Amino acid sequence: MEVNIEARRILAVSISKLYASRTQRGGLRLHRSLLLSLVMKSARDIYHSSRESEASSPVLPEPQPEPLSDRNSSETATEESDSKVDDYDFDIVEEKENLSPARQSRKRRGKASAAPDFLPSKRARLEPGEERYDAPLASCRVGAGESLATLSLNQVIPTSPGKQLPSACRFLRIRKEFGITSFLPNMISP
Amino acid sequence: MEEESDTRKINNSFLRDHNYATEADIISTVEFNSTGELLATGDKGGRVVVFQREQESKTQPHRRGEYNVYSTFQSHEPEFDYLKSLEIEEKINKIKWLPQQNAAYFLLSTNDKTVKLWKISERDKRPEGYNLKDEDGRFRDPSTITTLRVPVLQPMDLMVEATARRVFSNAHTYHINSISVNSDLQTFISTDDLRVNLWNLEITDRQGLTHTHTHTHPHTHRCIYTYTLPLIPKHPFHRHIYAHRNPTGLICDFEEPEDPSTRSFFSEIISSISDVKFSHNGRYLMTRDYLTVKVWDLQMENKPLETYQVHDYLRGKLCSLYENDCIFDKFECVWNGSDSVIMTGSYNNFFRMFDRNTKRDVTLEASRENSKPRAILKPRKVCVGGKRRKDEISVDSLDFSKKILHTTWHPHENIIAVAATNNLYIFQDKVN
Numbered sequence: 075m076e077v078n079i080e081a082r083r084i085l086a087v088s089i090s091k092l093y094a095s096r097t098q099r100g101g102l103r104l105h106r107s108l109l110l111s112l113v114m115k116s117a118r119d120i121y122h123s124s125r126e127s128e129a130s131s132p133v134l135p136e137p138q139p140e141p142l143s144d145r146n147s148s149e150t151a152t153e154e155s156d157s158k159v160d161d162y163d164f165d166i167v168e169e170k171e172n173l174s175p176a177r178q179s180r181k182r183r184g185k186a187s188a189a190p191d192f193l194p195s196k197r198a199r200l201e202p203g204e205e206r207y208d209a210p211l212a213s214c215r216v217g218a219g220e221s222l223a224t225l226s227l228n229q230v231i232p233t234s235p236g237k238q239l240p241s242a243c244r245f246l247r248i249r250k251e252f253g254i255t256s257f258l259p260n261m262i263s264p
Numbered sequence: 265m266e267e268e269s270d271t272r273k274i275n276n277s278f279l280r281d282h283n284y285a286t287e288a289d290i291i292s293t294v295e296f297n298s299t300g301e302l303l304a305t306g307d308k309g310g311r312v313v314v315f316q317r318e319q320e321s322k323t324q325p326h327r328r329g330e331y332n333v334y335s336t337f338q339s340h341e342p343e344f345d346y347l348k349s350l351e352i353e354e355k356i357n358k359i360k361w362l363p364q365q366n367a368a369y370f371l372l373s374t375n376d377k378t379v380k381l382w383k384i385s386e387r388d389k390r391p392e393g394y395n396l397k398d399e400d401g402r403f404r405d406p407s408t409i410t411t412l413r414v415p416v417l418q419p420m421d422l423m424v425e426a427t428a429r430r431v432f433s434n435a436h437t438y439h440i441n442s443i444s445v446n447s448d449l450q451t452f453i454s455t456d457d458l459r460v461n462l463w464n465l466e467i468t469d470r471q472g473l474t475h476t477h478t479h480t481h482p483h484t485h486r487c488i489y490t491y492t493l494p495l496i497p498k499h500p501f502h503r504h505i506y507a508h509r510n511p512t513g514l515i516c517d518f519e520e521p522e523d524p525s526t527r528s529f530f531s532e533i534i535s536s537i538s539d540v541k542f543s544h545n546g547r548y549l550m551t552r553d554y555l556t557v558k559v560w561d562l563q564m565e566n567k568p569l570e571t572y573q574v575h576d577y578l579r580g581k582l583c584s585l586y587e588n589d590c591i592f593d594k595f596e597c598v599w600n601g602s603d604s605v606i607m608t609g610s611y612n613n614f615f616r617m618f619d620r621n622t623k624r625d626v627t628l629e630a631s632r633e634n635s636k637p638r639a640i641l642k643p644r645k646v647c648v649g650g651k652r653r654k655d656e657i658s659v660d661s662l663d664f665s666k667k668i669l670h671t672t673w674h675p676h677e678n679i680i681a682v683a684a685t686n687n688l689y690i691f692q693d694k695v696n
Contacts, residue, residue: 084583099351104439
């Protein structure tokens with residue numbers, strides 16, 4: 075576990091050094107950048123292997139899907155040439171979110187119960203072409219005696235299947251393309 | 265060995281009492297010429313200061329050959345690469361002297377991108393008695409001239425002037441880390457992280473490059489950090505060293521297998537070689553990595569002949585040295601004239617000497633307090649753990665901002681020049 079923390083710290087330090095070296099006089103030094111990337115790689119490998127050894131522990135809470143807009147802005151902000159740094163950027167930011175999923179879910183539950191009726195409800199953002207599909211389960215629930223209002227099924231079903239994936243699934247796929255799903259134990263890699 | 269100290273500072277005297285160092289004054293390279301008569305230093309501000317040894321005089325026998333400032337000039341200016349939006353530092357990375365062929369001295373100095381050939385010459389006569397100009401240099405009215413005379417050379421105060429004779433530029437994508445003059449005195453080599461360029465001293469444009477060599481490591485396909493050495497260029501990266509010898513094209517690869525028990529996050533960085541030097545007799549090679557100096561036999565590529573620990577007490581502090589960037593410091597190493605002693609720098613203004621024959625080593629300090637003229641340097645010791653004796657210094661008290669990266673040894677005598685940030689220390693052997 076300590077190695078884990080150490081590896082993460084070294085990773086963070088390395089990234090900040092790489093970023094800082096961009097603005098230093100004389101430009102990027104090749105050899106130093108290479109050494110930095112080697113340290114980052116070994117820190118990442120050690121972190122990854124220590125995480126894998128913890129993979130036998132019970133199921134961890136599900137991750138919170140980020141709104142897609144935030145991810146897009148962070149993607150465009152960083153340069154292409156530093157795509158490797160981008161990956162780590164994702165990881166570190168994602169890490170912080172994964173660190174307290176329980177807290178976030180608590181927050182969400184709290185909001186749901188406290189939200190007054192006159193405020194707009196928080197719903198998933200719809201992609202163009204999708205439409206909100208209200209729960210058809212009323213027919214299944216005959217005899218249950220429960221009111222429909224409590225069933226907040228907020229399913230988003232694409233109108234043309236195959237054209238657009240729901241945002242949560244698409245987010246997973248983007249992360250896989252960057253090759254960093256292995257770094258995040260919470261993600262279930264398909 | 266006992267050393268007598270004879271200190272020279274290159275700061276102006278008014279800066280002598282200040283503790284801060286102007287960044288431009290930080291010395292970035294030191295080099296004796298082939299006779300040891302001249303000592304050149306380059307700094308971060310792009311200036312070169314040349315010291316000359318005084319002739320020994322019979323009237324003052326105890327002032328044996330001290331070094332005084334001979335010439336100062338601005339070698340490189342900061343530039344801007346508009347295409348890449350990059351500032352090019354004026355810091356002098358290396359100075360190499362050309363062997364002397366006439367009354368003038370020639371040296372090559374380089375920053376990250378451009379190598380310049382400088383001619384340093386003395387002028388002690390000046391022509392007087394011009395017809396068209398009077399003594400102040402103002403032009404005379406031709407109608408006032410009634411007679412003609414021939415200008416005569418009159419003696420004047422010695423003036424040393426430096427002129428740039430050649431500028432070799434636009435041949436390196438990456439930062440030049442080393443230059444080396446070939447023994448034929450017609451060509452020289454400049455290297456950056458990936459490329460070796462062989463120049464003709466007479467031809468400055470890129471057509472003059474007779475040989476460019478781009479390297480990638482055959483085993484790992486990683487690029488190579490290159491260095492060149494006297495007459496023979498080298499390319500060290502990690503534990504691998506290539507020596508490419510002109511003109512035979514011999515390439516050697518020196519590699520020591522890694523000890524898996526000492527593996528850490530920083531193994532690559534601390535095994536990365538910061539300096540390579542051939543011995544004067546050409547039979548041995550010395551490499552400096554972060555914690556050790558190694559002497560290699562050119563015939564034996566798989567392991568070094570000798571390994572010397574410079575500051576092994578730092579092995580447990582690598583993480584904090586990584587955070588404060590000290591782990592990237594590039595220390596140089598140097599042979600003495602007879603190849604019996606090697607020297608390299610460390611932190612806290614310490615430098616270390618290792619006698620290869622007696623296997624004794626000594627740690628000395630270059631500091632103003634300890635270096636009164638003609639005082640003998642006292643050996644220093646770093647206390648590793650447990651009880652600290654009176655004169656020892658503990659590892660945690662070391663000042664990591666005071667590092668000795670650049671040192672050089674006189675080619676024949678026991679005189680060393682040590683650069684401690686913005687100060688230059690010259691130490692000589694004790695005279696009995």
